[in-house]
Amino acid sequence: MFRHPAQVVVTAFLVADVIGTLLLLLPVSRADEGDAPFVTALFTATSAVCVTGLTTVDTATYWSTTGQAIILALIQVGGFGIMTLASLIALFLSRRMGLRTRLTAAAETRAIGPGDVRRVLRGxxxxxxxxxxxxxxMLTLRFRAEYDDSWATATWHGVFHAVSAFNNAGFALFSDNLMGFLTDAFVLLPITVAIIIGGLGFPVLVELMRSRRSRNTRTWSLHTRLTLLMTGALLVGGTLFITATEWGNPGTLGPLGPGDKLLDGWFHAVQPRTAGFNAWDYGEVTDETLLGTILLMFVGGGSAGTAGGLKVTTFIVLFFVIVAEVRGDRDVIAFDRRIDHRVIRQATTVALLGVAAVVGGTMLLTELTDLPLQDVMFETTSAFATVGLSTGITPQIGEPGQLVLVFLMFLGRLGPITLVSALDLCENTRRYTLPEGAPLIG
Structure with a gap:
């Protein structure tokens, strides 16, 4: 039925999205009487499955505990990977995997090859x-000790936000997201740790687990080195940039002391890695912060993990392409390794399609709404990069605009996976060479 593993992955996410929508349409999912409108249920289910975090309603008050549990399950399934989860269950039940199952899991986890899938799945x-x-x-103990939550409430809040953070989803069970914890390092720091770990990507995490005993960084693959380098650079650079641009802003960092300013600058530099939590109102940030956050969201996190966006490896590969071209080098070199030309083509294709998606979505939403361009671009980038940050305009966009965001969230979660998998497994080899052409560039 399916000729390519990527088709299975897309179908699985569609099925999960449909099931999630139907479950959220049930009256038991609503906190109040009656059922949710179809677009509201569809938008929330898609945002959860695609681990985005954009919402048109207040998760804390609109959905019942049952509805919140459904959202949590969709986040876990979507972040873990639907076919990854199915393959893992099959592995546990039968202790073996067929070739088709291994190929499908490899397409979603970005394992090195079908033979590498078992180790990756277990890791x-x-x-x-x-x-x-x-x-x-950690969060449960903090909610219980500091905020006088009952053990049941504290545990539910701790589990929900831990899963949401590790899967880079950004859903919260508080009406103001995490704005009530603006100066609480015992809540914000564990959440950022979970976000960073989830955003590195499963292949990197599995490799780090394998090499933790030897502590020999020379054994790390080029992918791991590039991911860690770019992640560290973006976290440090993003923290310095956001802290500087918001330092005196009375709506964000202005009233805080130096220590809390650094804490919140760090926290909000981590969120554009596709996490989507917020401890301040993004409608109050400066234009510089808004633009910088858009760029950070578009770059995103690591490949084959819970993060979205362009992916840090795509960005840094294109950076090395520029360096090689400026220097006049024939090959693109990174860490004493020559980057394959197919990888360069893949990075270029993914980047250009990402730009097209964000620009196209922004133009469409601009036509459908009267909202400011910068807010619309922020929202569009957040949806495509599966981040979940918003200046607060999501409920104002209207149903047609929300359907556009649904498409962007789905495309952002699955587009790069589908595209790169197809490029990896489907290569057409010509048996002849065409004459060269040299169009002028620049």
Missing amino acids: VFLITVVVEATIAV
Whole structure:
């Protein structure tokens, strides 16, 4: 039925989205009487499955505990990977995997090859359980001790936000997201740790687990080195930039002390890595911060993880392409490794399609609404990069605009996976060479 594993992945996410929408349409999912409108249920389910975090309604008050549990399940399934989860269950039940199953799992986890899938799946499962459980315990204890929550409430809040953070989803069970914890390092820091770990990508995490005993960084693959380098640079650079641009802003960092300013600058530099939590109102930030956050959101996190966006490896590969071209080098070199030309083509294709999606979505939403261009571009980038940050305009966009965002969220979560998998497994080799052409560039 399916000729390519990428088709299976897309179909699986569509099915999960449909099931999630139907479950959220049930009256039991609403906190009040009656059922949710179709577009509201569809938007929320898509945002959860695609681990985005954009919402048109207040998650804390609009949905019942059952509805919140459904959202949490969709976040976990969508962040872990639907076919990854199915393959893992099959592996646990039968202790073996067929070739088609291995190819499908490899397409979604970006494992090195079908033979590498078992180790990756086991590593992914172990990392997910350990990180989410650890962060959940830390948050539960904090909510219980500092905010007088009952053990049941504190545990529910701890588990929900731990899963949401590790999967880079950005859903919160508080009406103001995390604005009530603006100066609470014991809440903000564990959440940022979970976001960063989830955003590195499962192949990097599995490799780091394997090499933790030897502590020999020379054994790291080029992908791991590039991901860690770019992640560190963006976190440090983003923190310095956002802290500087918001330092005196009375609507964000202005009233805080130096320590809290650094804490919140760090927290909001982590969020554009596709997490989507906010401890301040993005409608109050400066234009410089808004533009810088758009760029950070578009770059995103690591490949084959819970993060979205262009991906840090795509960005840094294109950077090395520029360096090689400026120097006049024949090959693109990074860390004493020559980058394959197919990888360069893939990076260029993904980047250009990402630009087209954001620009096209922004133009369409501008036509459908009367909202400011910068807010619309922020929203569009957030949807495509599956971030979830918003200046507060999501409920004002209207149903046609919200359907555009639904498409962008789905495209952002699955487009790069589908595209790169197809390029990896479907290569057409010509048996002849055409004459060269040299169009002028620049």
